[in-house]
Amino acid sequence: METENLRGLFQLLTRRFGFLSKNCCSVGEKEISLVQSHILFEVSRQHNPSIQQVAETLGTDITTFSRQIQSLIKMGLVKKTPDIGDRRISILSLTKEGEEMNETIDRQMNEYLEEIFLTMNEFEKETVVRSLKFLNERMVKSSVCCTTPLG
């Protein structure tokens, strides 16, 4: 097989997805940053995660993350509940407003992505989506640097 420039491929793909995400985080009155939208996404995705868990998943320094959570709490999007078994730990969850924000962003992003996939036929779309899923799985399993326990 010819030598592919895999790096370029990934770089361009992620950049384009980044552009897609950029504008998509203001919902009604509230506006959050890209990083903050990732936090909502991840808090929603994990089951009652601690601050440390989410920070690690996102690869953010814990001190920076602690402050980001403070902002999100001030905005009324995230809640912090002390863990019952271990009171050092703060369990994160989304408020009703946070849920709504996350869902709206989700819908928006999926809409954008669907629009891209509209240019493909069913077979092509299915192949691409299956490939992305497959690749995703393999990236998790790979031992190559930089993976986090909770990926």
Added chain:
Amino acid sequence: METENLRGLFQLLTRRFGFLSKNCCSVGEKEISLVQSHILFEVSRQHNPSIQQVAETLGTDITTFSRQIQSLIKMGLVKKTPDIGDRRISILSLTKEGEEMNETIDRQMNEYLEEIFLTMNEFEKETVVRSLKFLNERMVKSSVCCTTPLG
């Protein structure tokens, strides 16, 4: 077809690629940031781009970008040449050292990615790579927000 969570798929994929990229920007003595590695990548990829062109491609504010270029010049990785036809314009190019740095990062990243693809057979790999390329093309063509002229 069942409803996929496309956003999640993309988000995780790009995050994982981001992790892969994170550690990979120190070459020998020199160490550059992720953003700076993107700049080297893009300056190398485009044919004698102007400052504005690269800034736009990367979606960075031009004033921020101007300063980032200054840093890279100070590090001896990038060169600025006044355009012959229009002296307002600065043409960017990599120095020999910049080229080397970019190539090393490229090699490193491709090595990591190849390692992930090693867990697939030829057919699977080819399908995935073809899917990524295909998706990339369609993202460029799509009119959905956030694309830049030079993508």
Added chain:
DNA sequence: GTCATAAACTTGCATTTTGCAAATAATAAG
């Protein structure tokens, strides 16, 4: 040509983000 307008950058702040070091609080180990 001259003057106004616009384009390609650059600099001056002022804000935000970041992360290391150190502090705090709670648990676990011995």
Added chain:
DNA sequence: CTTATTATTTGCAAAATGCAAGTTTATGAC
């Protein structure tokens, strides 16, 4: 009980960001 260890928070100080305003060069109207 005393000493780690763990989870999180604050105190800086450095870096990144972006708007407003400046500089230099080019272009258009006249």
